[in-house]
Amino acid sequence: VVAVETDLRVNDARWTPPTIRDVAARAGASLKTVSRVVNCEPGVSPAMERRVRDAIATLDYRPNLTASNLRRVGGRTRSIGLLLSNVGNPLDSGVQRAIELAALDRGFVVIGSTIGEDADREREIVNIFTARRVDGLVIMAAGHDQSYLAEQRRMRISMVFIDRPAAMFESDTVVVDNEAGSAHGVAHLVRHGHRRIGFLGAVGTVVTTEQRLAGYLGALQAADIEIEQSLIAVGIQGSEAAHEAAVRLMSGANPPTALFTGQNLITIGTVRALRQLDLHRRVALVGFDDIQLFDLLEPRLTVLAQDPLAIGRRAAETLFARLDGSTEAYRTDVIPVKLIERGSGEIPGPFAG
Amino acid sequence: VVAVETDLRVNDARWTPPTIRDVAARAGASLKTVSRVVNCEPGVSPAMERRVRDAIATLDYRPNLTASNLRRVGGRTRSIGLLLSNVGNPLDSGVQRAIELAALDRGFVVIGSTIGEDADREREIVNIFTARRVDGLVIMAAGHDQSYLAEQRRMRISMVFIDRPAAMFESDTVVVDNEAGSAHGVAHLVRHGHRRIGFLGAVGTVVTTEQRLAGYLGALQAADIEIEQSLIAVGIQGSEAAHEAAVRLMSGANPPTALFTGQNLITIGTVRALRQLDLHRRVALVGFDDIQLFDLLEPRLTVLAQDPLAIGRRAAETLFARLDGSTEAYRTDVIPVKLIERGSGEIPGPFAG
DNA sequence: TTGAAAGCGCTAACAA
DNA sequence: TTGTTAGCGCTTTCAA
Numbered sequence: 141v142v143a144v145e146t147d148l149r150v151n152d153a154r155w156t157p158p159t160i161r162d163v164a165a166r167a168g169a170s171l172k173t174v175s176r177v178v179n180c181e182p183g184v185s186p187a188m189e190r191r192v193r194d195a196i197a198t199l200d201y202r203p204n205l206t207a208s209n210l211r212r213v214g215g216r217t218r219s220i221g222l223l224l225s226n227v228g229n230p231l232d233s234g235v236q237r238a239i240e241l242a243a244l245d246r247g248f249v250v251i252g253s254t255i256g257e258d259a260d261r262e263r264e265i266v267n268i269f270t271a272r273r274v275d276g277l278v279i280m281a282a283g284h285d286q287s288y289l290a291e292q293r294r295m296r297i298s299m300v301f302i303d304r305p306a307a308m309f310e311s312d313t314v315v316v317d318n319e320a321g322s323a324h325g326v327a328h329l330v331r332h333g334h335r336r337i338g339f340l341g342a343v344g345t346v347v348t349t350e351q352r353l354a355g356y357l358g359a360l361q362a363a364d365i366e367i368e369q370s371l372i373a374v375g376i377q378g379s380e381a382a383h384e385a386a387v388r389l390m391s392g393a394n395p396p397t398a399l400f401t402g403q404n405l406i407t408i409g410t411v412r413a414l415r416q417l418d419l420h421r422r423v424a425l426v427g428f429d430d431i432q433l434f435d436l437l438e439p440r441l442t443v444l445a446q447d448p449l450a451i452g453r454r455a456a457e458t459l460f461a462r463l464d465g466s467t468e469a470y471r472t473d474v475i476p477v478k479l480i481e482r483g484s485g486e487i488p489g490p491f492a493g
Numbered sequence: 494v495v496a497v498e499t500d501l502r503v504n505d506a507r508w509t510p511p512t513i514r515d516v517a518a519r520a521g522a523s524l525k526t527v528s529r530v531v532n533c534e535p536g537v538s539p540a541m542e543r544r545v546r547d548a549i550a551t552l553d554y555r556p557n558l559t560a561s562n563l564r565r566v567g568g569r570t571r572s573i574g575l576l577l578s579n580v581g582n583p584l585d586s587g588v589q590r591a592i593e594l595a596a597l598d599r600g601f602v603v604i605g606s607t608i609g610e611d612a613d614r615e616r617e618i619v620n621i622f623t624a625r626r627v628d629g630l631v632i633m634a635a636g637h638d639q640s641y642l643a644e645q646r647r648m649r650i651s652m653v654f655i656d657r658p659a660a661m662f663e664s665d666t667v668v669v670d671n672e673a674g675s676a677h678g679v680a681h682l683v684r685h686g687h688r689r690i691g692f693l694g695a696v697g698t699v700v701t702t703e704q705r706l707a708g709y710l711g712a713l714q715a716a717d718i719e720i721e722q723s724l725i726a727v728g729i730q731g732s733e734a735a736h737e738a739a740v741r742l743m744s745g746a747n748p749p750t751a752l753f754t755g756q757n758l759i760t761i762g763t764v765r766a767l768r769q770l771d772l773h774r775r776v777a778l779v780g781f782d783d784i785q786l787f788d789l790l791e792p793r794l795t796v797l798a799q800d801p802l803a804i805g806r807r808a809a810e811t812l813f814a815r816l817d818g819s820t821e822a823y824r825t826d827v828i829p830v831k832l833i834e835r836g837s838g839e840i841p842g843p844f845a846g
Numbered sequence: 847t848t849g850a851a852a853g854c855g856c857t858a859a860c861a862a
Numbered sequence: 863t864t865g866t867t868a869g870c871g872c873t874t875t876c877a878a
Contacts, residue, residue, distance in 0.1 A: 205624040207855035233580040433786035560871035
């Protein structure tokens with residue numbers, strides 16, 4: 141009998157999922173009573189609750205959360221939008237996982253999108269998510285001006301920026317300690333006897349690059365090492381370009397004995413270059429960002445590792461605090477990076493003790 | 494003046510976003526007329542349209558897609574749920590990107606969740622997404638029985654399974670050619686003079702492992718090579734276990750001259766083991782799955798690469814065809830895998846020409 | 847070309 | 863303890 145009934149429903153093109161009315165009718169109760177049972181509100185007699193639950197079970201009723209949210213106070217959707225630069229990146233996927241977990245715990249859902257480094261795409265996605273009335277946004281910004289988000293703020297959409305702070309717009313932010321991290325990495329090379337240290341960085345206008353370069357410069361100054369512009373290459377896009385830049389740097393008149401790379405793709409290109417020049421065992425290398433398999437290379441790569449899960453968790457905490465009504469001043473959380481010594485950064489330089 | 498007005502709105506805790514009624518009132522039009530303008534429906538005079546658009550602009554009105562979807566025929570939400578095993582995996586993130594792109598093109602939104610290999614989590618997430626009334630689901634299944642999805646099917650939620658077919662449940666599916674791919678990889682080793690080839694695989698109950706093992710066995714039979722159980726290790730979980738298993742395999746009385754690994758973590762563990770035994774230049778290795786940096790190891794790794802974007806694109810195509818009303822028989826698409834020769838798989842064996 | 851009324855599925859605010 | 867009414871923001875249906 142059940143099978144036949146099921147078949148009928150499947151085959152009937154006009155069949156629609158049961159609503160709260162259907163349940164109420166079947167249980168001989170009112171809408172509100174069913175609503176109370178569904179939402180575990182008090183004030184329903186055990187007998188009535190039984191009847192309602194039976195009706196729910198026989199009808200396979202599933203409350204429509206969309207409709208429920210629409211009516212609820214504030215029209216909140218219990219959803220948050222997540223804009224990432226590139227899910228293929230371990231940083232991004234770690235952040236996503238952490239945020240999904242936190243959201244799930246609170247009955248929220250995460251709608252996500254990759255935006256690359258495309259400022260237009262960033263705005264487009266924000267608009268789409270806004271139309272869906274997300275309660276909050278977690279944004280790894282692509283553009284250089286987030287002032288347009290004033291509109292979202294007016295609509296009471298909470299926002300947290302990760303990896304890079306928003307520009308022209310004040311907001312909660314979770315970043316890593318780019319400058320101190322880089323300084324630490326460069327100081328590590330100095331400690332191992334290097335004084336001619338090259339820097340290879342991504343596009344200079346990106347804040348993270350600026351900060352990492354600042355850390356490099358600071359560490360050299362702290363060690364009383366003169367800064368040589370010829371040892372600094374920024375504006376590198378991708379591993380191929382990094383490969384070329386590293387070859388150029390190492391082929392100069394007085395090449396560096398150590399390199400500091402400001403991003404994982406650049407590190408990869410640099411490793412290729414050093415291999416090609418057969419310098420990978422003689423030139424020390426410390427890179428920003430850790431990725432899988434860096435510990436399987438020869439020599440194993442010394443890196444400054446970010447903690448994507450910690451970043452995501454903190455972003456979620458901050459966002460949910462806002463959603464819970466916090467009106468504190470905007471905060472910027474700085475997550476520390478960790479130096480992982482594996483070999484490439486400990487290759488001794490000419491001034492090694 | 495604008496600034497002050499903005500401030501007022503920001504500071505007024507009772508401010509709510511403008512609705513279609515506000516626009517109608519301000520434009521001196523009816524709800525339906527505004528709705529027509531917003532949805533670009535015909536039958537609105539240019540003058541009226543101008544007034545409505547002005548009102549929309551001055552009020553910063555943004556249609557509420559949630560409410561709109563609720564009322565629309567069928568109550569479709571233009572959203573699809575995506576259940577992935579692990580976003581940190583290149584396969585998963587590639588699939589996610591492809592599906593997000595396809596969804597975006599059609600005005601859909603993707604809500605995602607990582608479920609690991611946890612069957613309970615799979616059902617939990619499906620329930621949550623069902624309550625949100627997603628129109629479709631793309632599922633990398635964790636459990637061994639998806640018959641529970643009959644309910645979702647009755648609700649007209651379309652489903653596509655990726656990477657592994659559903660169990661106890663007929664559905665559209667997109668998989669890769671595990672068996673033929675593995676057979677190809679093993680035949681490649683045979684062609685390079687190997688006859689004693691070890692197999693290291695993941696948990697045996699997972700379909701992909703079964704199929705990859707089947708491909709291995711088939712290739713050996715095709716080459717008239719006797720199968721030795723002692724050269725086969727399955728049930729390996731993670732790279733540490735793979736490391737141990739590989740060491741054990743290579744430390745036997747008559748060790749293999751080549752290895753075939755059935756999954757990327759297992760490949761990683763095996764590489765570590767071969768390094769430790771200093772066999773990485775003498776024992777050939779072909780692995781299923783490609784990951785970043787496999788081409789930077791020494792020797793560079795020969796792999797069978799999947800095409801995550803192709804898998805995601807195909808899954809999205811199939812899903813949207815269903816959402817557009819296709820009633821074809823359920824289809825299973827098989828995406829080919831590609832052998833990428835980089836060095837480790839071309840190390841010659843004792844029978845090399 | 848325009849609009850009034852009804853209602854999507856549910857919850858809020860009040861009765862009874 | 864239970865139910866009634868209104869209405870979330872929008873689209874549908876049908877009338878003017």
